[in-house]
Amino acid sequence: MVCKNCGAELKDGDKFCTSCGAQNDIPTPTEEREIPEWGLKALAFRKKVRKVYLVMLIIFAIWAVLEKI
Ligand SMILES: [Zn+2]
Numbered sequence: 001m002v003c004k005n006c007g008a009e010l011k012d013g014d015k016f017c018t019s020c021g022a023q024n025d026i027p028t029p030t031e032e033r034e035i036p037e038w039g040l041k042a043l044a045f046r047k048k049v050r051k052v053y054l055v056m057l058i059i060f061a062i063w064a065v066l067e068k069i
Contacts, residue, residue, distance in 0.1 A: 001010045001024070008019035012034070016023055035043075 001012050001014070002008070003010055003017040003019060003022060003024060005017060005022035006020040008017055010017060010024060014024065
């Protein structure tokens with residue numbers, strides 16, 4: 001969570017910014033669901049895998065074209 005006023009990092013549940021003292025909106029449970037660390041890692045891994053898959057597809061396509069020549 002980041003202060004909307006000054007951009008300082010805040011702990012989850014902090015009602016006031018420790019840096020500038022501005023009041024921060026408390027996120028509703030449905031709006032800002034906490035993602036566990038392993039969840040974030042899994043998401044990053046998925047993105048990486050997707051990238052690798054795309055690169056492999058492109059390489060395969062180039063290889064297929066070159067084979068025909
Ligand atoms: Zn602030």
